[in-house]
Amino acid sequence: MTQTTRLDDISNGFQAAKILLAAAELRLFDLLHGAGAPVEEIAHKTGGSRRGLRILLDALVALQLISRDGDLYRNRPEYEPELLEDSPGHYLAMLRHRNRMFRRWARLEEIVMGGEAPAGEVLAERGANRDFIRAMYAASHRRAVTLVDRLDLEPVRTVADLGGGPGVYLQEIARRRPQAELFLVDLPITLEVARELLSRSEAGRRIRAVAWDLYAAPAPEELPPLDLALLSNVVHGESPEGNRRLFAKLFDRMAPGGRLVVAENVVDEGRTSPPGAALFAVNMLAMTSAGRTYTEEEILDWGRAVGFGAEPGESIDERTRLVRLRRPVE
Numbered sequence: 604m605t606q607t608t609r610l611d612d613i614s615n616g617f618q619a620a621k622i623l624l625a626a627a628e629l630r631l632f633d634l635l636h637g638a639g640a641p642v643e644e645i646a647h648k649t650g651g652s653r654r655g656l657r658i659l660l661d662a663l664v665a666l667q668l669i670s671r672d673g674d675l676y677r678n679r680p681e682y683e684p685e686l687l688e689d690s691p692g693h694y695l696a697m698l699r700h701r702n703r704m705f706r707r708w709a710r711l712e713e714i715v716m717g718g719e720a721p722a723g724e725v726l727a728e729r730g731a732n733r734d735f736i737r738a739m740y741a742a743s744h745r746r747a748v749t750l751v752d753r754l755d756l757e758p759v760r761t762v763a764d765l766g767g768g769p770g771v772y773l774q775e776i777a778r779r780r781p782q783a784e785l786f787l788v789d790l791p792i793t794l795e796v797a798r799e800l801l802s803r804s805e806a807g808r809r810i811r812a813v814a815w816d817l818y819a820a821p822a823p824e825e826l827p828p829l830d831l832a833l834l835s836n837v838v839h840g841e842s843p844e845g846n847r848r849l850f851a852k853l854f855d856r857m858a859p860g861g862r863l864v865v866a867e868n869v870v871d872e873g874r875t876s877p878p879g880a881a882l883f884a885v886n887m888l889a890m891t892s893a894g895r896t897y898t899e900e901e902i903l904d905w906g907r908a909v910g911f912g913a914e915p916g917e918s919i920d921e922r923t924r925l926v927r928l929r930r931p932v933e
């Protein structure tokens with residue numbers, strides 16, 4: 604591959620991405636469900652331009668995300684579970700979330716020069732947060748079994764998933780530890796969505812939702828001393844100082860011998876690899892005022908500074924490392 608080809612590939616990558624994101628935002632896949640539809644029908648139902656829709660639909664055909672037979676555009680059956688609003692665990696929430704990210708990324712030069720994302724939390728808005736949590740639901744399902752396999756659950760009676768979002772990991776723990784007390788801790792706006800998702804399964808209904816702004820408030824009294832606390836994909840959204848303060852609060856909430864497991868997209872010491880973690884830091888720059896990706900040592904240091912002991916970590920997939928801390932038995 605020549606340098607120009609590589610520059611071409613990287614700089615043009617946004618086109619295919621934005622075609623898919625626009626189609627998801629416009630709910631085109633729902634409109635093509637069943638017998639499919641010609642462009643006139645889609646234009647009529649959406650009030651959109653025939654020219655615009657035809658060009659976008661043809662590009663989706665070129666990307667092999669839908670098909671065309673004469674004038675009739677149709678979904679490809681293999682993508683329908685991901686792209687239809689009614690299908691359980693669909694991928695549309697992730698696509699809508701990525702479209703919001705895209706708007707921020709379009710201003711990256713400005714954000715880089717200012718050093719932080721523009722004011723106004725994207726996820727403070729209800730619809731945006733709902734999409735985000737549903738996106739996390741789809742993503743965390745894919746890794747829940749592997750992640751929970753790597754937690755030492757044998758002696759565990761009290762478990763909290765902090766910033767647990769849709770509560771998928773806790774449901775997996777609930778199935779394996781029928782006697783354990785389980786707490787899903789998150790912001791009220793997220794718990795609204797989580798309660799809805801948890802109410803669908805017996806394991807989910809055993810989980811108690813606890814509202815706690817981890818970074819702004821003391822731990823709520825209703826949380827008992829914890830044998831296990833999971834903090835998955837949370838610390839990358841905050842500053843090192845904020846995380847250090849959080850770890851001090853968590854130390855006080857752990858039972859003697861209790862474990863704090865941080866699951867994160869950890870970056871290597873040089874902060875340039877793995878590439879996914881280095882690029883993810885840019886996403887945190889675009890979306891938050893102080894977040895980035897952290898090294899395992901940085902995370903362990905926040906814990907050691909407040910009294911935790913470090914235990915060996917491990918990678919469970921290409922973007923998730925488990926960093927382990929334990930409160931000494933005393």
Ligand SMILES: C[S@@+](CC[C@H](N)C(=O)[O-])C[C@H]1O[C@@H](n2cnc3c(N)ncnc32)[C@H](O)[C@@H]1O
Pocket residue numbers: 736739740743765766767768769788789790793815816817818819834835836837840
């Ligand atoms: C990237 S999601 C991760 C969700 C889940 N832990 C997972 O790994 O799939 C971040 C979660 O942290 C929660 N969160 C962010 N800031 C928080 C805060 N200050 N207090 C409590 N939860 C917070 C969000 O609501 C969201 O559920």
